[in-house]
Amino acid sequence: MPITQTILEVAGSDPDRLAIAGEAEGDRLSYAELVEDSRRVFAVVDALHRAQVAPPAPAPETRGIPITAVSLDSAFHTSRIVAGLAGYRAVSATIDPRWPLEHRTNVILATGIGVVVSDAADLAPALAERGWGGTIVSLADFRAAELRAGERGGVSGVADPQRTTPQPPAPTVRDGDEPFLLLFSSGTTSAPKGFLKTRAQYRANVAVSSAHLEPLPGVHTLAPGPVSYSLTLYALIECLATGGAAHMADAFDAIEMARRVDGERITRVVAVPALVQSLSDAARREAARGETGRFASLELVVTGGANLSASLREGLGAVLPGVRLISYYGAAEIGFIGDSRGGDGTLIEVYEGIGFETRSELGERVPDGEFGTLWIDAAACSDGYLAGTTDAVLRGADGWATVHDQGRIVGGKLQLAGRAGDIVVTGGHKVALPEVERAFDGMPGLGAVCAIALPHPRLGSVVGLVVEGVAEGGAGGAVPLPGKDELRDWARERLAPQFVPRQWYRVDALPRTVGGKIRRAETVALIESGGGERL
Numbered sequence: 001m002p003i004t005q006t007i008l009e010v011a012g013s014d015p016d017r018l019a020i021a022g023e024a025e026g027d028r029l030s031y032a033e034l035v036e037d038s039r040r041v042f043a044v045v046d047a048l049h050r051a052q053v054a055p056p057a058p059a060p061e062t063r064g065i066p067i068t069a070v071s072l073d074s075a076f077h078t079s080r081i082v083a084g085l086a087g088y089r090a091v092s093a094t095i096d097p098r099w100p101l102e103h104r105t106n107v108i109l110a111t112g113i114g115v116v117v118s119d120a121a122d123l124a125p126a127l128a129e130r131g132w133g134g135t136i137v138s139l140a141d142f143r144a145a146e147l148r149a150g151e152r153g154g155v156s157g158v159a160d161p162q163r164t165t166p167q168p169p170a171p172t173v174r175d176g177d178e179p180f181l182l183l184f185s186s187g188t189t190s191a192p193k194g195f196l197k198t199r200a201q202y203r204a205n206v207a208v209s210s211a212h213l214e215p216l217p218g219v220h221t222l223a224p225g226p227v228s229y230s231l232t233l234y235a236l237i238e239c240l241a242t243g244g245a246a247h248m249a250d251a252f253d254a255i256e257m258a259r260r261v262d263g264e265r266i267t268r269v270v271a272v273p274a275l276v277q278s279l280s281d282a283a284r285r286e287a288a289r290g291e292t293g294r295f296a297s298l299e300l301v302v303t304g305g306a307n308l309s310a311s312l313r314e315g316l317g318a319v320l321p322g323v324r325l326i327s328y329y330g331a332a333e334i335g336f337i338g339d340s341r342g343g344d345g346t347l348i349e350v351y352e353g354i355g356f357e358t359r360s361e362l363g364e365r366v367p368d369g370e371f372g373t374l375w376i377d378a379a380a381c382s383d384g385y386l387a388g389t390t391d392a393v394l395r396g397a398d399g400w401a402t403v404h405d406q407g408r409i410v411g412g413k414l415q416l417a418g419r420a421g422d423i424v425v426t427g428g429h430k431v432a433l434p435e436v437e438r439a440f441d442g443m444p445g446l447g448a449v450c451a452i453a454l455p456h457p458r459l460g461s462v463v464g465l466v467v468e469g470v471a472e473g474g475a476g477g478a479v480p481l482p483g484k485d486e487l488r489d490w491a492r493e494r495l496a497p498q499f500v501p502r503q504w505y506r507v508d509a510l511p512r513t514v515g516g517k518i519r520r521a522e523t524v525a526l527i528e529s530g531g532g533e534r535l
Contacts, residue, residue, distance in 0.1 A: 003240040004087035005173045010243050011035045017218070018245040020083065020236070021264070022076025023256065029080060031243075038171045040146040041084030046168065047145075048115045054133040058112040059386045061196055062091050062179055067111060069182075070227075071095040071104065071118040072139055075248035078227040079236050081117065086180055087171020091196070093182035096228035101126055103192055107184060108132065110388040111194050117142050176200030183230060183332050185385075185403070194386040195333050195394065204379035205335040206241045208351055209234070212339060213302050213328060214268065217243035221268040222260055224249035224275065230332035231304040235270040252516070254278035258286070262294040270302045274516030276312045276325070283319040301325045310343055311442050329416065331403045333394055335380030338414060346438070348414040354378050355400070356414055358407060363396070368409040371423055371430050374416075375400045406432070421520065424453035426461050429498035433520070436463055436501065439494040445482050450510050450523045454503060464503035465491075466523055466532060468510045481506060484535040505532035 010017055015032030022028070029037055049055060049066045058067045068090060070078045078094055085092045093113060095104055097120055105126045108116060114134045116123065124136045137145075174180075176199045184192035197205075209215060215238040223235035223246060232248075239246035247264055249256060252275050260266060269279070283295050301316065301323055308327040316325055328339040329348045338350035350356050355377030358366050366372035381401045384394045395401045406417040417423060417432035424431050436451035448468040453461040469481045482490070484504045491500045511522035526532060 003083060003237055004171050006241055006243050007031055007034055007038075007083075007087070007171070008173070017243070018220075019240060020076065020079050021245065021247045022074070022079075023249055023260075024076070027076040034080070034083060035170055037080055037146075038084035038087055039168055040149045041081055042088045042090065042168050042171075043149040044142060044145040045081075045085065045090065045115060046088075048135050048137060052114065052133060052135060056109075056112045056114050056132060056134045058091070058114065059110075059182075059194070059388055061383070061386055062112075062182075065089055065091045065179065066115070067091045067093060067113045067182055068115045069093040069095050069108065069113045069117070071097045071116060071120065071123070073097060073119075073226075073250055074139065075225070075227050075232070075250045077117075077139055077143075079246065079248050082181075082227065082233070083236070083240055084171070087174070088168070089174070089178070091179055091182050093184075094226075094228040094233060095184075096226055098226075099192075105130065107192050107194060107389065108134070111182060111386055112388070113182075174199060176203065181233075182386075183233075184389075185332060192389065193392060194389040195382040195384065196386070197382055201335070201380050201382060202237065205234070206238055208336045208353070208378075208380065209238045210242050212336070212351060213238070213326060214300055215239050215242045215244050219244040219268055220247060220264055220266050221245065221270055222247040222249065222257065222264070222266045223270045224252050224257055225272060226250075229272070231270065231272060234332075235302075252278065254282040258282050258294050261298055262296075265297045267297055267299045268302065269298065269300070270304075272516060273303050273308050273312065273327075276301060276303055276308070276316055280312070280315040280319055283316075287319060295320055295323070298323050303327050304330065308340070309438070309441050313342070329414075331376075331405070333382050333385075333403055334376050334401050335378050337376060337378065346415050346417075346434075347410065348416060350414055356409075357400075358409060359402075366408075371406055371408050371417060371432065373402055373420070374405045374407045374414070375402045377401075424461050424463065426453070426456070426459050426463060426498060431463055431499050433463070436465065436491075436495065436499050439491060439499070440465070440487075443482065443487075443490050445480070446487075447481075448510055448518065450518050450520060451501065452520060452524045452527065454524070454527070456502075462502040463499065464505060464527065465501040466505045466507055466510065466527060467535075468507055470508070487535070504535035506535055507532045 010031040016030050019031045019034045020029045045068050070081050072078050082092045101122050116136045119138050179196040179198050181197040184194050221239050223232050225232045227233050236246045326339050330336040338348040340348050357375055358372030359375055360366050377400045385392055404420045406423045408415050418434045422433045433451040437449050440449050450466045452464045454464045456462040511519040
């Protein structure tokens with residue numbers, strides 16, 4: 001695993017270089033301190049696993065390696081535990097504590113997780129009711145056990161508080177085919193699918209990332225948000241793999257981000273697209289007050305996900321003209337695939353060494369310019385989903401993989417169109433709903449929108465558009481939304497006839513994930529249940 005090799009090398013050559021920093025005072029580890037912290041982390045985890053009378057059997061795909069999960073609000077402690085376990089025979093996972101209880105319990109049981117570091121009061125009773133034989137430990141108890149490990153050269157065993165285990169050796173670089181990370185594809189609206197990353201797969205991922213996304217040695221990167229997000233987790237690992245400093249934050253907070261960028265001289269931010277808008281707004285407020293120095297050190301913003309709004313890119317450029325923005329496309333299961341550095345992020349320059357093509361539902365390659373399912377050939381791709389979590393197939397017989405993103409190849413570049421549910425057929429025409437949404441980007445007075453497909457007796461389905469905001473005459477002096485005629489005229493000027501929405505709705509707030517992404521399926525359900533105002 002490259003982070004262990006780099007951690008050990010930097011700890012030897014530049015021991016005081018910052019490795020991980022959190023929000024609270026004292027939540028900081030240099031590379032030398034991270035090596036020693038790793039010893040204590042593994043000592044505690046190993047003792048907790050060994051003390052179990054009837055331990056859960058880890059998923060067969062781990063080849064018997066015990067699984068430890070962290071489900072905490074603290075990004076700093078989650079980060080140091082995951083980083084600490086990377087140099088040992090251990091598989092670690094991060095579980096979002098905001099997931100529904102059913103999702104959290106199901107993934108723990110389905111994957112055979114044996115130890116969970118969590119402060120959630122509802123988790124232990126739910127797992128006990130289902131006969132789980134693992135161990136839940138609070139962060140306070142985990143840290144207390146670490147302290148004992150440091151004081152006595154070992155850690156108290158759970159079964160016998162007087163027994164100590166020898167302090168384990170320092171972390172080491174391990175074989176490439178050994179799994180070390182367990183990740184999940186979802187958890188917000190559908191049952192999570194688990195998959196493993198081997199060290200070799202992530203070495204390949206870091207090679208791509210370091211070549212294109214600039215996690216360079218000594219660079220200070222701010223990665224705000226839960227480490228259960230693959231974007232945040234990958235930012236942590238790529239920083240440590242290249243000898244950089246990973247500044248972690250528990251949540252997406254523009255004010256806190258401005259303070260951290262200024263105080264820590266952050267040059268690089270890795271964040272979800274929703275935070276790009278928050279960053280622009282914060283910089284705009286600073287400029288309005290005549291304060292322009294708080295973002296002076298910032299050079300690069302890296303955001304994950306396709307279809308970045310062109311207005312977001314332009315807005316950032318207007319207030320922070322010296323800051324570059326890279327919008328990368330990838331999938332947690334597959335790894336980094338390509339990026340866009342201009343426009344709305346839909347035309348992706350695929351990285352060298354990554355194979356890509358679009359296929360029909362029958363598995364046949366479709367001609368360039370036509371929509372199809374995107375298939376990828378990448379060394380960083382996981383072997384497949386864990387059988388205990390799903391029967392979905394990640395890789396085909398030829399070794400290529402798909403997460404069922406839709407797109408088409410245009411001029412050698414990849415144009416993304418969303419997931420399978422984002423492509424609808426209306427009147428015999430295929431319509432990409434994200435393309436409909438992008439047409440409204442920049443319309444005066446209009447905020448967020450969501451294009452949806454609604455059933456129609458003759459056409460099968462029709463495109464509808466749901467706009468978010470206050471209706472005309474609303475409270476608070478808010479600017480009224482454009483009316484139906486204005487929306488339709490705007491669409492007709494920018495879209496092919498089959499793409500123009502036929503139905504229009506307004507809602508006070510669109511359903512979103514905790515990261516700010518609009519939930520299309522829940523928006524459909526909201527409209528079908530009468531939760532929107534028909535325009």
